[in-house]
Amino acid sequence: MLLTANCGVNLYRVMESRIRALYKIDAQPDGPARARGIIAEELSAVLSASELDDMKLMVSELVTNGIVHLHHENGVPVMVDLCFNGNIGCAVLDQGPGHFARTRDDARRG
Numbered sequence: 001m002l003l004t005a006n007c008g009v010n011l012y013r014v015m016e017s018r019i020r021a022l023y024k025i026d027a028q029p030d031g032p033a034r035a036r037g038i039i040a041e042e043l044s045a046v047l048s049a050s051e052l053d054d055m056k057l058m059v060s061e062l063v064t065n066g067i068v069h070l071h072h073e074n075g076v077p078v079m080v081d082l083c084f085n086g087n088i089g090c091a092v093l094d095q096g097p098g099h100f101a102r103t104r105d106d107a108r109r110g
Helices: 011-015 031-043 050-070 105-107
Strands: 002-005 020-025 077-084 087-095
Touching: 002 077, 020 031, 031 050, 031 087, 050 077, 050 087
Parallel strands: none
Antiparallel strands: 002 087, 020 077, 077 087
């Protein structure tokens, strides 16, 4: 699962020399709120309020999916990987098996 946002801001000046940050989000009910807080803290200086809200929503939804659909009884965390390299890249990583794309024939069969 990968999200990218091009905000047209020179992030090297804003974020100094830091290019990448990796955060571990424990598979707990407060995980999505923690992810939103991380996004707000890291990106509020470089995104408009609307862009920041959109980014927080996308990351929160992906973290929620990672926690809910994997049934993390074993405590495996979800990872939020932020990249600042002229564009903003954000990947939400979990240990799930992923999904295969459905074909039109699969959709017709229900």
